[in-house]
Amino acid sequence: MTASSDSSPASPVPPTAPSQADSSRIASPERTRGASLTARRPPHNWLSLLALALLAAGLGFVLWRVFAGRGGEQEMQMPPAPVEMKRLQEVPLEDSSEFVGTLDSQAGVSLQPEADGRVTQIFVSAGDTVAAGDPIMQLSPERSQADYNAALASVSAARSARDSARAQLRAAEARQTELVADLQLQQTDYERTATLVAQGALPQENLDQISRDRTVAQSALNSARQEIAALSSSVEQAGATLNQTEANASATQQDLLDKTVTAPIAGIVGDIPIKLGDYVTAGSQLATITQNQDLELAVAVPIGEASRLRTGMSVELIPFGEDEAIAAGNISFISPTTNTATQTVLAKARFSAPKQPLQDNQRLGVRIIWDQRPGVLVPATAISRLGGQTFVFVPGEPDPEAAGTPPAGEQPPVGQGKAPGEADGPPPMVARLKSVKLGGLQGNDYQVLEGLSAGDTVITSGLLNLRDGVPIMPASAAGESGQAAGETAGPPG
Numbered sequence: 001m002t003a004s005s006d007s008s009p010a011s012p013v014p015p016t017a018p019s020q021a022d023s024s025r026i027a028s029p030e031r032t033r034g035a036s037l038t039a040r041r042p043p044h045n046w047l048s049l050l051a052l053a054l055l056a057a058g059l060g061f062v063l064w065r066v067f068a069g070r071g072g073e074q075e076m077q078m079p080p081a082p083v084e085m086k087r088l089q090e091v092p093l094e095d096s097s098e099f100v101g102t103l104d105s106q107a108g109v110s111l112q113p114e115a116d117g118r119v120t121q122i123f124v125s126a127g128d129t130v131a132a133g134d135p136i137m138q139l140s141p142e143r144s145q146a147d148y149n150a151a152l153a154s155v156s157a158a159r160s161a162r163d164s165a166r167a168q169l170r171a172a173e174a175r176q177t178e179l180v181a182d183l184q185l186q187q188t189d190y191e192r193t194a195t196l197v198a199q200g201a202l203p204q205e206n207l208d209q210i211s212r213d214r215t216v217a218q219s220a221l222n223s224a225r226q227e228i229a230a231l232s233s234s235v236e237q238a239g240a241t242l243n244q245t246e247a248n249a250s251a252t253q254q255d256l257l258d259k260t261v262t263a264p265i266a267g268i269v270g271d272i273p274i275k276l277g278d279y280v281t282a283g284s285q286l287a288t289i290t291q292n293q294d295l296e297l298a299v300a301v302p303i304g305e306a307s308r309l310r311t312g313m314s315v316e317l318i319p320f321g322e323d324e325a326i327a328a329g330n331i332s333f334i335s336p337t338t339n340t341a342t343q344t345v346l347a348k349a350r351f352s353a354p355k356q357p358l359q360d361n362q363r364l365g366v367r368i369i370w371d372q373r374p375g376v377l378v379p380a381t382a383i384s385r386l387g388g389q390t391f392v393f394v395p396g397e398p399d400p401e402a403a404g405t406p407p408a409g410e411q412p413p414v415g416q417g418k419a420p421g422e423a424d425g426p427p428p429m430v431a432r433l434k435s436v437k438l439g440g441l442q443g444n445d446y447q448v449l450e451g452l453s454a455g456d457t458v459i460t461s462g463l464l465n466l467r468d469g470v471p472i473m474p475a476s477a478a479g480e481s482g483q484a485a486g487e488t489a490g491p492p493g
Contacts, residue, residue: 080429080473084461085395086379090454093375093439093447096367098318101299103351105360109264111136111286117259118279126272130263130289137274137286139259148256151249158245162238169231176228179221186214267291290360295351297329299366300344308370309334315349317358318365323443325367327351327358377445378436382458389435392452393459393466396432431459433468 117139124136193210196202270288274280297317301309311334316325328351335346347368351358358364384391436451452458459466461475 080471081431081462081465082475083393083431083459083466083472084475085457086382086460087457088376088378088448088452088454090374091377092372093377094369094442095371095373096369096440096442097305099299099301099366099368101297101317101364101366103295103297103358103360103362103364105290105295109267109289111261111263111289112283113137113139113259113261113280113286114282115139115259116279116281119274119276122272122274122276124269124272124287126269126287128269129267130269131266132263134263135260136263136269137261139261139280148249148252151245151252154245155242155249158238158242162235162242165231165234165238169228169235172224172228172231176221176224179217179224183214183217183221186210186217190214261286263289265289265291295358295360296332297349297351297364297366299347299349299368300339300342301347301368303338303343303345306334306338306345306347309345309347309368314369316367316369317351318367320365331368376448376452376454376456377442378438378448378452378458379445379460380441382460382463383436383438383446384433384463390438391433392436393431393463394434395429395457395459395472398428398430398469398471429472431466431468431470431472 119137120140121138122136123134123138124130130136190207190210193202193207197204197207267289268291270290272287274284274286280286297315299315309331311331313331315329315331317327317329318325329349331347331349333346333348338345378392382392384393434451437449439447439449441447459472466472
């Protein structure tokens with residue numbers, strides 16, 4: 001009986017090694033678990049670091065509080081910083097604006113000759129001060145002098161002719177007087193003789209002779225009168241001739257004077273472009289004379305501020321780069337029209353007696369003072385700027401804890417009281433930071449709008465070494481203390 005193949009014992013089959021794919025599939029779960037564990041570890045590490053950072057910050061804050069408290073105590077133990085202080089007073093504050101203006105002299109001339117000629121002499125130099133009538137230049141006077149001499153000779157001859165005619169006229173008039181008297185005598189003799197002839201006392205021949213003498217006297221008188229008339233005409237003609245010659249001489253003299261250029265006003269001589277030997281014509285520019293004592297300022301004010309202008313407003317002149325005014329004046333003119341090109345309004349002001357010499361056409365800074373009011377000024381050296389805000393340091397009292405002073409109602413700790421016999425010194429002072437609001441700059445000081453008032457004291461020096469709570473003392477007191485310490489120590493040995 002044969003056994004079937006199924007009943008036959010099966011031979012053991014050796015296990016088959018897993019393939020590479022199977023091994024990879026078998027290992028992938030472990031790698032997946034490892035990767036997930038690795039991905040979960042970072043959150044725990046970051047939390048640990050955050051906890052350590054918070055711990056360090058807390059310790060740092062505690063240490064800062066400790067050392068800050070000790071620093072405050074040490075700060076109060078530091079020697080006071082010497083500072084300078086200033087007590088503020090009420091002063092007039094100015095509401096002003098600054099512009100640029102040009103000076104214009106109110107008296108100035110341009111010297112021009114009234115005759116042609118060559119420059120033969122220059123009597124002055126540029127920058128000289130001259131008085132009215134002083135000679136400036138001399139032009140060639142040769143021909144004019146000769147003409148003037150001839151004119152003077154003609155005047156002398158005409159004057160002599162006139163005087164001679166007058167003398168002849170006076171002689172003729174004297175002769176006429178004699179002839180009149182003689183005619184009157186002849187008339188009297190004629191009348192007496194005629195009476196005697198009529199009575200038969202005298203012959204007719206006597207009357208005829210006296211009649212003839214009377215006729216001769218009458219003819220002589222008539223001739224004298226005609227001569228006087230002629231001589232009167234000669235005198236008038238001689239006088240007219242003299243007047244003409246004098247007019248010619250005056251014209252020639254004026255021409256001669258035109259050859260000498262003189263100063264019409266007092267002032268300062270400007271640039272002289274003419275040199276010796278130059279030939280100039282009438283109307284040529286020789287030099288200028290300017291008076292800088294009385295000046296007028298012309299300033300262009302923008303149309304936006306022109307409505308604030310008023311005649312009589314105070315105006316100050318300030319040289320460029322300086323703060324102090326050198327002259328003060330008042331607005332005397334405001335133009336009623338606007339400059340279309342610049343959209344400005346012209347204003348003028350007059351200045352006299354400036355602190356320093358000014359010149360015509362000089363450009364200067366101009367401060368127009370719109371208004372004045374009482375207020376307080378703080379020196380620019382006292383200003384500190386922190387975070388876009390302005391502060392000042394003022395003297396104040398230290399905090400009780402920092403100064404070691406017990407609160408009210410408590411006794412000072414043992415050992416911290418004053419020694420017996422110890423004198424009471426001045427109360428300690430510290431610098432306190434105070435916020436202020438400032439206005440415009442007035443000179444070297446700022447206008448105070450808020451934060452300070454008249455009577456307050458501000459610190460004006462040593463600001464770089466100060467902060468809120470730093471001990472301070474006046475610089476004068478610090479100097480006296482140092483001197484006293486040196487005297488107490490005495491010389492070594």
